[in-house]
Amino acid sequence: xxxxxxxxxxxxxxxxxxxxxxxxxxxxxxxxxxxxxxxxxxxxxxxxxxxxxxxxxxxxxxxxxxxxxxxxxxxxxxxxxxxxxxxxxxxxxxxxxxxxxxxxxxxxxxxxxxxxxxxxxxxxxxxxxxxxxxxxxxxxxxxxxxxxxxxxxxxxxxxxxxxxxxxxxxxxxxxxxxxxxxxxxxxxxxxxxxxxxxxxxxxxxxxxxxxxxxxxxxxxxxxxxxxxxxxxxxxxxxxxxxxxxxxxxxxxxxxxxxxxxxxxxxxxxxxxxxxxxxxxxxxxxxxxxxxxxxxxxxxxxxxxxxxxxxxxxxxxxxxxxxxxxxxxxxxxxxxxxxxxxxxxxxxxxxxxxxxxxxxxxxxxxxxxxxxxxxxxxxxxxxxxxxxxxxxxxxxxxxxxxxxxxxxxxxxxxxxxxxxxxxxxxxxxxxxxxxxxxxxxxxxxxxxxxxxxxxxxxxxxxxxxxxxxxxxxxxxxxxxxxxxxxxxxxxxxxxxxxxxxxxxxxxxxxxxxxxxxxxxxxxxxxxxxxxxxxxxxxxxxxxxxxxxxxxxxxxxxxxxxxxxxxxxxxxxxxxxxxxxxxxxxxxxxxxxxxxxxxxxxxxxxxxxxxxxxxxxxxxxxxxxxxxxxxxxxxxxxxxxxxxxxxxxxxxxxxxxxxxxxxxxxxxxxxxxxxxxxxxxxxxxxxxxxxxxxxxxxxxxxxxxxxxxxxxxxxxx
Amino acid sequence: xxxxxxxxxxxxxxxxxxxxxxxxxxxxxxxxxxxxxxxxxxxxxxxxxxxxxxxxxxxxxxxxxxxxxxxxxxxxxxxxxxxxxxxxxxxxxxxxxxxxxxxxxxxxxxxxxxxxxxxxxxxxxxxxxxxxxxxxxxxxxxxxxxxxxxxxxxxxxxxxxxxxxxxxxxxxxxxxxxxxxxxxxxxxxxxxxxxxxxxxxxxxxxxxxxxx
Numbered sequence: 001x002x003x004x005x006x007x008x009x010x011x012x013x014x015x016x017x018x019x020x021x022x023x024x025x026x027x028x029x030x031x032x033x034x035x036x037x038x039x040x041x042x043x044x045x046x047x048x049x050x051x052x053x054x055x056x057x058x059x060x061x062x063x064x065x066x067x068x069x070x071x072x073x074x075x076x077x078x079x080x081x082x083x084x085x086x087x088x089x090x091x092x093x094x095x096x097x098x099x100x101x102x103x104x105x106x107x108x109x110x111x112x113x114x115x116x117x118x119x120x121x122x123x124x125x126x127x128x129x130x131x132x133x134x135x136x137x138x139x140x141x142x143x144x145x146x147x148x149x150x151x152x153x154x155x156x157x158x159x160x161x162x163x164x165x166x167x168x169x170x171x172x173x174x175x176x177x178x179x180x181x182x183x184x185x186x187x188x189x190x191x192x193x194x195x196x197x198x199x200x201x202x203x204x205x206x207x208x209x210x211x212x213x214x215x216x217x218x219x220x221x222x223x224x225x226x227x228x229x230x231x232x233x234x235x236x237x238x239x240x241x242x243x244x245x246x247x248x249x250x251x252x253x254x255x256x257x258x259x260x261x262x263x264x265x266x267x268x269x270x271x272x273x274x275x276x277x278x279x280x281x282x283x284x285x286x287x288x289x290x291x292x293x294x295x296x297x298x299x300x301x302x303x304x305x306x307x308x309x310x311x312x313x314x315x316x317x318x319x320x321x322x323x324x325x326x327x328x329x330x331x332x333x334x335x336x337x338x339x340x341x342x343x344x345x346x347x348x349x350x351x352x353x354x355x356x357x358x359x360x361x362x363x364x365x366x367x368x369x370x371x372x373x374x375x376x377x378x379x380x381x382x383x384x385x386x387x388x389x390x391x392x393x394x395x396x397x398x399x400x401x402x403x404x405x406x407x408x409x410x411x412x413x414x415x416x417x418x419x420x421x422x423x424x425x426x427x428x429x430x431x432x433x434x435x436x437x438x439x440x441x442x443x444x445x446x447x448x449x450x451x452x453x454x455x456x457x458x459x460x461x462x463x464x465x466x467x468x469x470x471x472x473x474x475x476x477x478x479x480x481x482x483x484x485x486x487x488x489x490x491x492x493x494x495x496x497x498x499x500x501x502x503x504x505x506x507x508x509x510x511x512x513x514x515x516x517x518x519x520x521x522x523x524x525x526x527x528x529x530x531x532x533x534x535x536x537x538x539x540x541x542x543x544x545x546x547x548x549x550x551x552x553x554x555x556x557x558x559x560x561x562x563x564x565x566x567x568x569x570x571x572x573x574x575x576x577x578x579x580x581x582x583x584x585x586x587x588x589x590x591x592x593x594x595x596x597x598x599x600x601x602x603x604x605x606x607x608x609x610x611x612x613x614x615x616x617x618x619x620x621x622x623x624x625x626x627x628x629x630x631x632x633x634x635x636x637x638x639x640x641x642x643x644x645x646x647x648x649x650x651x652x653x654x655x656x657x658x659x660x661x662x663x664x665x666x667x668x669x670x671x672x673x674x675x676x677x678x679x680x681x682x683x684x685x686x687x688x689x690x691x692x693x694x695x696x697x698x699x700x701x702x703x704x705x706x707x708x709x710x711x712x713x714x715x
Numbered sequence: 716x717x718x719x720x721x722x723x724x725x726x727x728x729x730x731x732x733x734x735x736x737x738x739x740x741x742x743x744x745x746x747x748x749x750x751x752x753x754x755x756x757x758x759x760x761x762x763x764x765x766x767x768x769x770x771x772x773x774x775x776x777x778x779x780x781x782x783x784x785x786x787x788x789x790x791x792x793x794x795x796x797x798x799x800x801x802x803x804x805x806x807x808x809x810x811x812x813x814x815x816x817x818x819x820x821x822x823x824x825x826x827x828x829x830x831x832x833x834x835x836x837x838x839x840x841x842x843x844x845x846x847x848x849x850x851x852x853x854x855x856x857x858x859x860x861x862x863x864x865x866x867x868x869x870x871x872x873x874x875x876x877x878x879x880x881x882x883x884x885x886x887x888x889x890x891x892x893x894x895x896x897x898x899x900x901x902x903x904x905x906x907x908x909x910x911x912x913x914x915x916x917x918x919x920x921x922x923x924x925x926x927x
Contacts, residue, residue, distance in 0.1 A: 530788055530812070532810070532834075555856070579880050
């Protein structure tokens with residue numbers, strides 16, 4: 001009996017001693033894990049509908065976003081939590097990480113979690129994938145994360161994390177993905193990161209990182225993508241990066257890097273994407289880049305690169321805008337048949353376009369403007385069914401515009417201005433239903449503007465100025481209802497200004513100057529009431545009056561009708577054009593009073609000079625008077641009248657006397673000489689009917705204006 | 716259907732955008748586009764992946780790639796303006812006339828310090844004329860006519876000594892019309908068809924916002 005009591009006491013004591021261990025095992029139990037999660041849920045301000053299933057009454061393994069697994073001991077434990085984009089609002093502070101030792105995957109991305117990343121997260125020692133992307137987390141990256149030895153995927157991107165990147169992350173020897181982009185990380189890139197031999201993706205972009213790119217990054221021989229763009233990195237591109245044998249994507253654009261591209265980068269045989277744009281890089285692109293067969297997307301724009309290009313062949317995307325590149329473009333550039341985006345503008349390239357461009361039907365966007373390229377484009381260019389935008393302006397291209405352009409059905413912008421293009425504009429251009437901008441200005445184009453041009457219904461900008469075009473402005477130009485800018489200046493166009501131009505109600509700039517246009521300005525010119533910037537028809541042979549309807553253009557800022565043969569009065573309604581900043585009516589045949597407005601009164605005389613007889617309250621012009629002329633003028637007037645009339649009156653008086661005497665004589669001899677005298681009488685009476693006095697009155701009362709013009713012409 | 720398409724394409728643009736565009740003026744215009752409905756695809760060329768908006772149609776830049784003109788008149792566009800337009804510090808011409816823009820005119824437009832011409836006429840703008848417009852010291856043309864604007868004409872606008880044309884006709888403005896500075900030159904047509912606008916302010920006699 002005694003021994004039994006003793007045995008009971010011993011077992012109870014043993015139980016009591018083992019209790020803490022039992023409890024410890026229990027703390028890793030599913031129930032305690034669930035409790036930790038519920039505690040966290042309770043701390044959140046909002047969870048949307050996603051955590052509705054998180055209830056004590058249900059097993060945590062059935063909760064939304066929770067995945068369980070069975071341990072070797074047969075215990076069920078939580079291994080994964082996936083709550084991406086579930087409207088979580090709150091912090092991580094109440095999440096007791098140490099209560100979840102079995103957790104391997106935690107994804108809380110795309111929520112509105114704020115606060116800091118608790119250092120206790122490091123107790124998740126089994127964690128292999130941690131994703132907190134796109135929240136509002138602040139504070140620093142805890143250095144303790146460096147002790148999470150099993151971590152393979154770490155994504156803290158798109159938060160507001162600050163401070164520097166802890167060098168302890170270098171201890172994460174299994175790490176494949178290190179993604180910290182889109183934060184406010186500062187300081188330098190720790191050179192210790194070069195120890196992460198298993199790294200496949202390193203993305204530190206869009207932060208405030210400074211200092212150099214550590215050469216030790218060249219040790220990351222498994223690296224597929226190195227993205228350091230959008231930072232404030234300086235120094236040169238380390239030549240050690242040439243050791244990154246697996247590298248496919250190198251993106252270090254938008255930094256302050258200097259120096260040149262190390263030739264060792266030609267060893268990156270897998271390299272496909274090379275973005276170095278927006279830096280201060282100099283030097284040439286290594287010729288050995290010829291060997292990079294996998295290179296498809298090269299963006300080097302906005303640097304100070306020079307020299308000529310290597311023989312690129314398989315590119316899909318090439319953007320070199322704004323450098324000092326020279327020499328010829330590689331002839332085999334499109335030999336892979338994949339080139340879509342070709343931008344080489346603002347460089348010093350010369351020679352012809354690459355011969356492989358002729359059959360490069362994959363092209364979608366081409367910009368070559370501002371180089372010294374040459375050659376015959378009717379031969380060197382082909383048909384591009386997917387081409388959306390092309391600008392070849394400011395080069396020395398020659399040849400004609402071929403009819404092939406009509407087959408580029410998707411083209412929205414065609415600019416070849418400031419070249420040496422000759423020949424006619426092909427009527428096939430009218431087929432380009434998507435064309436928004438057509439700029440062929442400053443070339444040597446001849447012939448007429450094709451009638452088909454009126455089919456370009458999407459066109460909003462048409463510039464054909466400074467060519468040798470002849471013929472008329474197409475009469476149905478009014479069909480271009482989207483036209484906003486029309487510049488046909490500096491050509492040899494003839495005929496009239498089409499009335500239908502008034503139908504282009506969206507027109508904001510109209511320039512027809514320096515042509516041979518004749519006839520009247522149609523009154524319909526007042527219809528495009530949105531004419532805002534400029535109406536210029538100067539240097540033509542326009543005649544007739546300025547139509548008063550022009551004053552409907554109340555928002556027009558600049559009006560130039562100078563150097564024409566416009567006559568008549570300036571319409572008084574012009575004073576309604578309240579937006580005018582300048583008006584030029586000089587070198588015409590205009591006369592009469594100028595409209596009276598504050599704007600006109602303050603105008604310089606040059607705007608009205610060289611006309612027939614304008615007057616008005618403008619300094620330099622004579623003031624206007626109606627029937628009363630000036631004293632000097634009227635005295636002269638009277639003098640001229642007297643000089644004219646005195647001899648006439650004198651002659652008439654003498655004739656009167658002579659006629660009267662003849663009449664009396666003839667009456668005495670009426671019978672004998674009747675036949676003969678009748679004839680004579682008829683003659684005498686005809687003189688008699690002339691009333692000299694009335695004629696004098698007529699001359700005195702003739703219109704003063706007529707007189708004034710012939711006497712007071714001014715230069 | 717169209718709005719769904721618009722939503723999807725906007726979402727696509729959001730996905731592409733973080734990777735490439737860092738031009739803040741392009742971002743501002745892209746943010747503007749995201750709010751708008753554009754049935755005739757006037758803004759189709761506004762590709763946020765391009766490094767700057769200078770090749771976008773209806774956008775004009777100077778030779779340093781800074782936006783100086785925005786010409787979207789008569790384009791059938793509807794939706795609200797946002798404050799992001801105020802970031803275009805070199806903008807000279809803001810032409811949004813004859814569309815279906817709605818909502819308030821953003822205060823932030825007062826930040827457009829280079830602005831010469833602002834044409835918002837022929838839309839459905841409501842709310843007040845922002846007092847911040849008094850900061851637009853280069854402004855010559857301000858046409859807000861034919862909208863649904865209310866409140867009074869901010870008398871601060873009388874400090875805009877370059878203002879040559881001011882048109883607020885056909886709105887729902889109230890109070891009195893300023894009489895000093897450039898306001899001495901504006902004809903009565905600039906203010907007509909505002910049923911509660913009480914005529915020129917009688918300085919010293921009647922409180923300015925009388926009737927508002």
